[in-house]
Amino acid sequence: MGSKKILMLVGDYVEDYEVMVPFQALLMVGHAVHAVCPGKKAGERVRTAVHDFEGDQTYSEKPGHNFTLNASFDDIKAAEFDALVIPGGRAPEYIRLNPEVLEIVxxxxxxxxxxxxxxxxxxxxxxxxxxxxxxxxxxxxxKPEVENAGGRWVEVEVDQAVVDGNLVTAPAWPAHPEWLAKFLHVLGTKIEP
Incomplete structure (x- = not known):
C-alpha cells in the first residue's frame, strides 16, 4: 500500500525500547515517522527510561538513551498523518494533560x-x-483507567497484542514482535520476503 506518514507522540522519560524499536522498525519498512514532543522542536531530545521486570511488585526504572526528535510539535497537522503511535513509559501521564495532544489523538x-x-x-x-x-x-x-474510560479490558500475556478495528494495543515491550506485526497489518503494509 506504499509508505504511510506516522505520528509518534513522546515526552521525557518515554520507555526506551517502546520509542526506539517502533521508530526504527517503521522506518525500516519504508514508513515516514514523525516523532514529536509537546514544547520541543526537531533536533531536540527527550530522555528515555528503561523499564524492566526484575521480580519486584512493579517494574524497575533506569536511565535510557536520549532520543532525538525529528519533527516539531507545533508544526503538526493531524489531518496530514495516516496513523498514530503512542509509546509508554512515564511520558503519557503528563503529555495527556496537554489539550493539543488530546485534540490530535x-x-x-x-x-x-x-x-x-x-x-x-x-x-x-x-x-x-x-x-x-x-x-x-x-x-x-x-486496567481501572481503561475501564473508567469505557474501554473493554482484555487480559493477555506480556508478549501479546490486541486489535479492535483501528486500535492495536499491548501491555509492554516484550510484545513488540506481535504488536508491530499487527499494527503493520492494520496499516496495510506488505513485507516481501
Missing amino acids: GHFARANKPIAAICHGPQVLAAAGALAGKACTAYPAL
Whole structure:
C-alpha cells in the first residue's frame, strides 16, 4: 500500500525500547515517522527510561538513551498523518494533560485511522476519550483507567497484542514482535520476503 506518514507522540522519560524499536522498525519498512514532543522542536531530545521486570511488585526504572526528535510539535497537522503511535513509559501521564495532544489523538480516533499504543500509552487514549467501546490492553496497572474510560479490558500475556478495528494495543515491550506485526497489518503494509 506504499509508505504511510506516522505520528509518534513522546515526552521525557518515554520507555526506551517502546520509542526506539517502533521508530526504527517503521522506518525500516519504508514508513515516514514523525516523532514529536509537546514544547520541543526537531533536533531536540527527550530522555528515555528503561523499564524492566526484575521480580519486584512493579517494574524497575533506569536511565535510557536520549532520543532525538525529528519533527516539531507545533508544526503538526493531524489531518496530514495516516496513523498514530503512542509509546509508554512515564511520558503519557503528563503529555495527556496537554489539550493539543488530546485534540490530535481525538482526530485519529474520530477519523478511524490506525492507532498503536503500548504499555502506559493508553493513558493518553483514555484522557482523549478514544477508548469508549474499544477492546484493548495496556500495562496491567492501567486496567481501572481503561475501564473508567469505557474501554473493554482484555487480559493477555506480556508478549501479546490486541486489535479492535483501528486500535492495536499491548501491555509492554516484550510484545513488540506481535504488536508491530499487527499494527503493520492494520496499516496495510506488505513485507516481501
